[in-house]
Amino acid sequence: MTKKPKIVIIGAGFGGIAIAKALKNKQVDVLIVDKHNYHNFQPLMYQVATGGLEPGSIAYPVRRIFRRFKNIQFRMAEVLEVDPKTNKLKTSAGTVDYDYLVVATGSQNNYFNFEPVKEQLLTLKSIPDALNLRSFIFQNLERAMLTKEIEKLTEILNVAIVGGGPAGIELAGALAEMKRYVIPRDFPNLDVSRMHVNLYEAAPRLLAAMSENASEKSEAYLKKLGINVFLNAKVSGYDGKKITLEDGSDFITDTVIWTAGVKGAPVKGLPQESLVRGNRLKVNAFNQIEGFENIFAIGDVASCITDDNPRGLPMLAPVAQQQGRLLSKNILRLISGKPLEAFRYKDKGTMATVGRKKAVVDLPKFKFQGSFAWFVWMFVHIFSLIGFRNKLLAFMDWFSNYISYDRPLGLIIRPYKRSKSKN
Amino acid sequence: MTKKPKIVIIGAGFGGIAIAKALKNKQVDVLIVDKHNYHNFQPLMYQVATGGLEPGSIAYPVRRIFRRFKNIQFRMAEVLEVDPKTNKLKTSAGTVDYDYLVVATGSQNNYFNFEPVKEQLLTLKSIPDALNLRSFIFQNLERAMLTKEIEKLTEILNVAIVGGGPAGIELAGALAEMKRYVIPRDFPNLDVSRMHVNLYEAAPRLLAAMSENASEKSEAYLKKLGINVFLNAKVSGYDGKKITLEDGSDFITDTVIWTAGVKGAPVKGLPQESLVRGNRLKVNAFNQIEGFENIFAIGDVASCITDDNPRGLPMLAPVAQQQGRLLSKNILRLISGKPLEAFRYKDKGTMATVGRKKAVVDLPKFKFQGSFAWFVWMFVHIFSLIGFRNKLLAFMDWFSNYISYDRPLGLIIRPYKRSKSKN
Numbered sequence: 001m002t003k004k005p006k007i008v009i010i011g012a013g014f015g016g017i018a019i020a021k022a023l024k025n026k027q028v029d030v031l032i033v034d035k036h037n038y039h040n041f042q043p044l045m046y047q048v049a050t051g052g053l054e055p056g057s058i059a060y061p062v063r064r065i066f067r068r069f070k071n072i073q074f075r076m077a078e079v080l081e082v083d084p085k086t087n088k089l090k091t092s093a094g095t096v097d098y099d100y101l102v103v104a105t106g107s108q109n110n111y112f113n114f115e116p117v118k119e120q121l122l123t124l125k126s127i128p129d130a131l132n133l134r135s136f137i138f139q140n141l142e143r144a145m146l147t148k149e150i151e152k153l154t155e156i157l158n159v160a161i162v163g164g165g166p167a168g169i170e171l172a173g174a175l176a177e178m179k180r181y182v183i184p185r186d187f188p189n190l191d192v193s194r195m196h197v198n199l200y201e202a203a204p205r206l207l208a209a210m211s212e213n214a215s216e217k218s219e220a221y222l223k224k225l226g227i228n229v230f231l232n233a234k235v236s237g238y239d240g241k242k243i244t245l246e247d248g249s250d251f252i253t254d255t256v257i258w259t260a261g262v263k264g265a266p267v268k269g270l271p272q273e274s275l276v277r278g279n280r281l282k283v284n285a286f287n288q289i290e291g292f293e294n295i296f297a298i299g300d301v302a303s304c305i306t307d308d309n310p311r312g313l314p315m316l317a318p319v320a321q322q323q324g325r326l327l328s329k330n331i332l333r334l335i336s337g338k339p340l341e342a343f344r345y346k347d348k349g350t351m352a353t354v355g356r357k358k359a360v361v362d363l364p365k366f367k368f369q370g371s372f373a374w375f376v377w378m379f380v381h382i383f384s385l386i387g388f389r390n391k392l393l394a395f396m397d398w399f400s401n402y403i404s405y406d407r408p409l410g411l412i413i414r415p416y417k418r419s420k421s422k423n
Numbered sequence: 424m425t426k427k428p429k430i431v432i433i434g435a436g437f438g439g440i441a442i443a444k445a446l447k448n449k450q451v452d453v454l455i456v457d458k459h460n461y462h463n464f465q466p467l468m469y470q471v472a473t474g475g476l477e478p479g480s481i482a483y484p485v486r487r488i489f490r491r492f493k494n495i496q497f498r499m500a501e502v503l504e505v506d507p508k509t510n511k512l513k514t515s516a517g518t519v520d521y522d523y524l525v526v527a528t529g530s531q532n533n534y535f536n537f538e539p540v541k542e543q544l545l546t547l548k549s550i551p552d553a554l555n556l557r558s559f560i561f562q563n564l565e566r567a568m569l570t571k572e573i574e575k576l577t578e579i580l581n582v583a584i585v586g587g588g589p590a591g592i593e594l595a596g597a598l599a600e601m602k603r604y605v606i607p608r609d610f611p612n613l614d615v616s617r618m619h620v621n622l623y624e625a626a627p628r629l630l631a632a633m634s635e636n637a638s639e640k641s642e643a644y645l646k647k648l649g650i651n652v653f654l655n656a657k658v659s660g661y662d663g664k665k666i667t668l669e670d671g672s673d674f675i676t677d678t679v680i681w682t683a684g685v686k687g688a689p690v691k692g693l694p695q696e697s698l699v700r701g702n703r704l705k706v707n708a709f710n711q712i713e714g715f716e717n718i719f720a721i722g723d724v725a726s727c728i729t730d731d732n733p734r735g736l737p738m739l740a741p742v743a744q745q746q747g748r749l750l751s752k753n754i755l756r757l758i759s760g761k762p763l764e765a766f767r768y769k770d771k772g773t774m775a776t777v778g779r780k781k782a783v784v785d786l787p788k789f790k791f792q793g794s795f796a797w798f799v800w801m802f803v804h805i806f807s808l809i810g811f812r813n814k815l816l817a818f819m820d821w822f823s824n825y826i827s828y829d830r831p832l833g834l835i836i837r838p839y840k841r842s843k844s845k846n
Contacts, residue, residue: 055836056834061609075565076562076835128836146498188493389823400812411460411479411550412499413550413554
């Protein structure tokens with residue numbers, strides 16, 4: 001019996017899971033390495049943060065996804081470094097040999113000029129982040145009930161969201177709905193009119209990656225919900241109490257949520273030349289990293305620069321998934337000495353929701369907004385979750401939210417203290 | 424308008440919630456103080472620890488329980504000290520005046536001779552404890568996959584449970600079921616025969632508070648599931664790797680789960696004489712703490728010693744609930760100058776489950792065990808959960824577990840490192 005080729009995939013995000021699924025029962029051994037033991041559905045992280053969904057509804061253990069497939073193994077470990085010369089990957093749980101390596105490590109927050117104060121910011125990049133944000137929001141509401149001093153109350157109740165992409169507008173919408181429907185019920189003595197949610201976007205429009213229609217409509221929805229939307233608004237500093245803008249204005253708040261951008265999260269050990277704009281790994285049309293036949297990158301961390309896409313493809317789940325699926329075929333072709341197929345992104349559209357019956361959908365040939373867009377958004381997101389239980393839970397919690405205008409989850413399980421290590 | 428009498432309740436456990444519910448819409452102002460913003464259903468904590476239920480299924484925000492009742496307020500704060508002379512309660516969120524004070528603070532772990540090594544133990548007393556235990560179990564399984572050395576593997580896979588009360592036997596049963604049904608599916612290369620679960624009980628029988636039938640049957644169930652049950656087994660020490668017993672035997676394990684006993688969790692500021700056996704507050708038949716007309720204790724923290732109950736009533740949810748309900752009436756009687764009614768505990772029975780179709784139920788006049796007992800256990804526990812969502816989720820997760828022999832939740836959201844502070 002000859003040894004089967006070994007494919008090591010770093011990262012159990014959309015890209016990593018897609019390629020591993022496509023390699024089920026093939027004549028290869030697959031090892032997925034991730035620091036978490038679960039895949040999480042990043043687009044719904046803001047729902048976990050605002051008490052709309054449980055972490056267990058948007059995450060699924062990697063081992064369970066591949067439970068029935070003997071050729072797919074999983075290892076929970078931090079990746080330390082790749083050694084392309086010896087085809088070895090060093091991890092916190094020992095060194096692994098590979099024949100083919102797929103870097104599907106995704107992206108990390110890009111704090112830009114806020115890097116020095118990042119410990120003062122809240123974010124949405126992982127489930128612990130989202131749970132910290134959830135705790136922080138509810139802790140602040142509890143604190144607000146006990147605060148008489150107006151200036152302190154302003155600081156506690158105000159929220160600044162930096163970044164008008166999908167995460168920022170979805171979070172702003174959810175907070176606006178909480179302010180309107182949930183907080184008055186649970187905190188009846190609180191003067192919610194003192195709570196202001198400011199959304200800052202550096203570009204001239206929200207959802208810059210979507211259509212003008214989507215930008216305009218999402219802005220209108222947010223304003224209708226009472227969110228203060230600031231465009232061309234460049235944040236310049238934060239001291240833990242007050243966020244300042246380049247135009248000299250400021251806003252008092254102890255809650256600054258950072259959704260202003262991401263950058264690639266590449267692994268160590270690859271040549272410096274591979275790193276391009278956005279901290280991404282430069283790949284060719286077959287997702288190979290330049291100079292290597294057997295090392296690939298897919299998804300957010302990969303950047304395939306073409307004339308059509310001079311800045312690389314957008315950092316979206318469908319890109320990662322499509323690249324993963326094609327790469328599974330290309331690696332099998334490489335193994336059997338067949339020619340590779342170049343990747344072409346099929347844009348199936350993008351969407352974002354602002355809240356109840358308010359969403360924007362851009363399909364390649366058709367753009368629409370409003371109630372129907374919102375139902376489409378919900379349908380697509382429920383069906384994209386992994387596992388029947390997760391789909392059912394999300395459906396139930398959203399259906400109940402739809403009926404009751406309420407959010408099911410307000411537990412402060414682990415109180416969050418800022419500037420302490422986030423574990 | 425005369426000021427309404429103010430009743431302050433410390434603790435949102437079974438007792439605190441019961442009295443507050445009974446005071447809804449009465450001519451009193453009620454304030455509940457708890458360090459958590461939720462009530463949790465302690466008897467199902469082991470389910471959270473073993474991935475059977477979500478924390479959100481056994482916990483419910485206090486504010487939501489009383490949302491529609493204007494005379495009931497909540498404050499999330501740590502209680503620091505009571506000053507009975509001035510009728511003031513000091514909390515981490517300011518000082519509160521009371522006319523009547525109800526101490527419903529429940530119990531805390533009693534580590535006995537293991538007090539010096541308590542940081543090395545895992546426990547089940549709060550939701551963070553249960554989540555830490557869950558993370559630890561799944562982290563250990565991940566570690567086991569990477570461990571070749573037999574002695575290390577033994578340490579990682581073995582589990583010791585100290586205490587053969589309901590929490591101990593329920594946890595042992597759940598672990599045995601995980602070992603049999605879940606681990607082989609998710610960790611197919613792991614030799615689970617190396618995993619040994621030892622249950623140590625210092626008394627001559629399990630479930631010492633229940634009938635002999637229940638003790639015998641639960642022991643038989645556990646043995647059938649492969650648990651090593653040790654009776655008259657007094658643990659004497661633990662060094663983080665090996666637990667030793669008074670008889671000189673020992674057991675290598677890094678997982679020692681402490682369910683060996685609890686003691687009262689009284690508040691500071693009450694006279695030293697009030698504290699009796701088990702760190703509980705001595706109360707009279709009206710749940711008044713001796714020497715005070717307006718300070719009461721109910722539930723686990725209260726001890727009403729009578730000829731029938733020379734050691735006080737058992738630390739059970741129904742005792743706390745019945746005391747809370749009667750005390751609500753007695754405080755209203757005090758206010759209107761009527762004579763008080765003495766508390767009498769109505770024992771409606773106790774039950775415990777070892778696992779699938781294995782439970783023991785002691786009713787006052789009838790004791791039974793087995794499948795029917797298990798259905799009764801499930802029915803009673805589902806209906807005791809607060810809120811429709813929690814009932815439905817518990818039902819769904821248990822029903823799915825019943826069909827699939829699987830447990831839904833295996834996410835390591837916050838990895839747990841021992842000897843660090845538990846937040």
